[in-house]
Amino acid sequence: MPRGATLRWPDRSRTVRPLVPGVVALRLYYLASFAVIGVYLPFFPPWLAARGIEGLSFGLLTATFPAMSVIGPPVFGLVADALGLRGHLLRVACAGAFVGFAGVAALAGGGGASFAALLLPVVVFGFFRSPMSMLADVVALEAAREGHVPYGATRLFGSMGFLVAAVLAGGLEPTSAVQIPLAIAALLLVTLGVTFALPSRVPVPARPSAAQIRALLASADVRLFLASAFFAQAAFACYDQCFSLHLLARGASPRVLGATWAVGVFAEVLLMANAGALASRVRAPVLLAVAYGVAALRWTLIGFVPGFLPLVALQPLHGIAFGLAWISALAYVKDRAPRHLLGTAQGVFVATVSAGSVTGMLGWIHVYRRGGGALAFGGAALVSAIACGIAIAFARRTRAGQNEAVA
Known part of the structure; x- marks a missing residue:
């Protein structure tokens, strides 16, 4: 098993591979599925606030998606590894997520968008949306292992979908009862259609055993990584939950809100498109420590700079704080997990970051309401600093070649 996983990319100067149809379909899937998040993340919290949902109710509804991500990805990942299912599971996930948000749209259109009424459809959406990206990542990582196309070159289409959707959704009226829910439901339906062009299943090289899963999770380097x-x-949950509210409170319009999110995601696209040169020189654990350190700086600046234009100017840091962190984390998962445990390992990773999101979202909105952006993002900076410290220990351990192999 590789020591101190380093991202590996094919040498494009010597090898140019034609895109296989499955890769094209996967890119379209990323484009559509992340367009959903490009509307959901920036605009669903203000939409809830416009319905009069605040405080604990607001926190619970916005935390439902990451809360379901603690459950959904490991369950779908185990099934994916055990049965070799890919497209079949993606269709189930997309259909379930569509049903959930179609329910939100129906309630909103009927004037019944209260916390109690919204909770069930939001839970359904969260459970089924949560494995949609994870399963696509498994397919993309498998394609990267087979040399078809680098993961980053595929995943950046998701960022592009987010970017375009965030910009276009800025033209919607967040106080409208139905515009935001209908947009999200429609994009989920498009995503469902794309899944029928993806491979339904792959050969199963070996059945994962409970002992192998326990051995992987018991490894010290894996624990530090998680x-x-x-x-x-x-x-990061502070950004997901409070940044839109913080920006609007500084005087930004909905169009500026969408454009600001888009600037950050554009930086993410640029990084993913050019990650190979950096990744060939620096180990993934080191890149994680750098990304988490930059995130701590980013939250500090967001919390304390005045006005909203400086917040727009800070958005390129998103490319490092999120894009570099995500690419590096998945590179480590791909190199560290045996092939027959890839879906399970990816599911555990997503569940872990989702548990972090839930923890943050249950608290940050209250911190923001009490002390504004300075208190909330200042606190987020301290938490990111803790992550950076752990990532430095993780990088040192992997440099010393102390990974523990799992057969």
């Missing part, structure tokens, strides 16, 4: 990811995402 701990750093937990704290990093707990801090």
